[in-house]
Amino acid sequence: MGSIDAQIALLAICALFFLFGTGIWIGMSMIGVSITVMWMFAPAKPAGDAMATVVFSDLSSWTLTALPLFIWMGEVLFRTAISEEMFRGLAPWMRRLPGRLVHTNIIGCTIFAAVSGSSAATCATIGKMTVPELRRRGYPDAIAIGSLSGAGTLGLLIPPSLIMIVYGVQAEVSIAKLFAAGIIPGVLLAGLMMAYVAGWSLLNPTKIPPPDPAMPLKEKLRESSSLIPVVLLILLVLGSIYSGVATATESAAFGVIGSFAIAFWQRRLTLRNFWDSVMGATRLTSMILLILAGASFLKLAMGFTGLPRHLAETIAAMGLTPGMLILVLAVLYIILGCFLDGISMIVLTAAIVLPMIEQAGIDKIWFGIFITIVVEMAQITPPVGFNLFVLQGMTGKSIFWIGKVSLPFFLTMVLCLALLYFFPGLVSFLPDMMVNAAR
Template sequence: MELLTVSLTLVGLLILFLGGGVWIGISLFLVGLGGFTFFLDIPAGIIMANVVWNNTSGSAMMALPLFVFMGEILFRSRISENLFKGLSPWMDRIPGRLIHVNIFASALFAAVSGSSAATTATVGKITLAEFKKRNYHQKLSIGSLAGAGTLGFLIPPSMMMLVYGIMADVSIGKLFIAGFIPGILIALVFSGYVMYRAILNGGVAPRSGIEYTWTDRLHSIPLLAPVFILVLAVLGSIYTGWATPTEAAAVGVVGSLFFAGISRSLNWEVFKEALMGSVKTSCMIMWIVCGAAYLSVAVGYLGITRSLSEYIASLDLSPYLLIFILSIMYIGMGCLLDGFSMIVMSLPITLPLITQAGFDPIWFGIYLVIMIELAQITPPVGFNLFVIKSLTDWEIGEIAVAALPFFIILCLVTAVITVFPGIVLYLPGLMVR
């Protein structure tokens, strides 16, 4: 009963701080400090210093600001614009036409940015105005962007996978490669849904009068080359064992600077904005991770994690029922929290339950990233919804309704990888050990 009172007190404090508009990182630190100060006879300051050092000094965490910097450079350069021009000739004859550019441009940009918001903003800036000019179906155009933009977290390199890998102590390289097949699967199902809608209603993507020839398609290949080269350089070096994730991130930064330079879209102003953007994003992520780690240590010392795990284990739930309950929990969390907070606040409790139920931690990492993808298009705190709102005159609720079919598709894919975990685990099993 005493443990229940302590747990409810900490949860109540966290809700109070978050509801009062206190920054997430500060809220986590304050609740953790309260746990140590009022319920434990342990020096809170020494624990805090150790937690912050342990969570920021590792080589894996060094990869985070480098990947963020790479995405910022690409976001501000002409490479993203060239990506649209390069894909357009290849999509023109497919039912749904350029709406597929939303999906495949997001998938390709995700493979070099690692950020869902950056992917959505970059692709949306280029495509939405073009779709409106060509009288494309606005609801499907916006919904497909909201859904496909979430691939920034699943197709590696991914900021979420980095944070999960550090906290769960699993191979980041294996996590990265595990996201490939599910990411491609989601992109193909999204594209299939767009084709289905276009076949039912040809007015979804009317002809523009522009006819692309095979010569146009061949000439578009150099526009796509920088993205493909960066993907091969960054991910290939990790999967072949030639480089650690941190070293590969450094290669990606150098490559993105090189391609931005030869596309004549790199100047001092762009470089400075990219640098400041990466510093702000990296600090925000590390602040949340350290705060959540501090709270997790407090919860661990109090015995809350162990007691909750033992209670759920005593219910003798089937593995599938456990995943169903966790999915409901994560969708609920996604309505209120960002993805990083979802990982760091829940992992100390959910990871022991998952491993006890027989699921692989690598598989759970991909499952958790898909749950975060759902959170990206779930109001009221769906970041992709806010990004698209900044690009259009639509309201958050309207964008969420437009994204609903893609939300359902993500749920179906989650069910498929749960029943067939080999979809996630096949490629990691082939990696160089």
């Protein structure tokens, strides 16, 4: 690629980020820049025909149909308030742990993440239950809100995950394998967060309220019975995937049916919250699909400039080790996360980054988990961290204060990434088991 072409392509990328900064819809910004690039680099190819072809090809993927269904399942659980039973079921078991009820944030987010797929929905749903209760009992806002901010990101890592579906479509890898690969890292990250909360409480014993009176085992079990519907739904969704009974899309359909069945059985399904769940899922799906459409067209346009191939060849010529490349990409995504949401980050960079990791010999399933955790970090980095916005509206605190109290949990994600790099078997163990079981 000539230097003039490279300069024009880089100028187009700068124009794209400028449009993002003006508040224009991300999908429309990408389409506008793509049309301009096509006009400059491929004037003989009608931009409209090219856009229609590539967008239809990419968005008609059967795998992508799991996206609106998982979104709808999470919306049903959120709108019918089924998840509010979780705090009551978890609280009796936290009495003896250092940090006590703060752990309900992390465990609650871990459980809800397995039926939501959305970080913002996980954070909002669990936060509605736990923040008022923790404040009422005298827990410090810093640890209560910080732990919720960090643990809310587990909605992206623990399957089913909307980010993994988007990445899987972009990278052309198995969604079921990505889901399986996310389980151990998700549990590991939740454990690291709980370890931090326990350590903090041991160092600050006067800031943690005294424990509630001891509860008999029979009463604990009765309180925990409220967890049974959500746990059964998790087993239905994930079990149908990993047993080979259903594809990711079919398991998402099971999840929607199961969530409606639970809401109906608990007499929480009304015409109003049914309609709210439909409209909420429609709005979020439409936003994501517009971004994906813009990204598909941008990937095609950038292919005509030769920039992705040129960057991949440049990085290959630099002789970076896989570890150095991962470090560079982690810094890049953390910076992008200050300005873009996770889905935009993935679809915007896929055409450039995926050739690089293939050149370096990095497994695309492992990289999918890596990029998911880095996107989790972006959820709690100012000024455009989605979880920060959710918690700001819920607590009235400033975004930067929430970002500060979220910093320790940001660092636990860094530690988790380091462990996954040095012990990649944590990611590959379950997908390999799926492959072996299928033989």
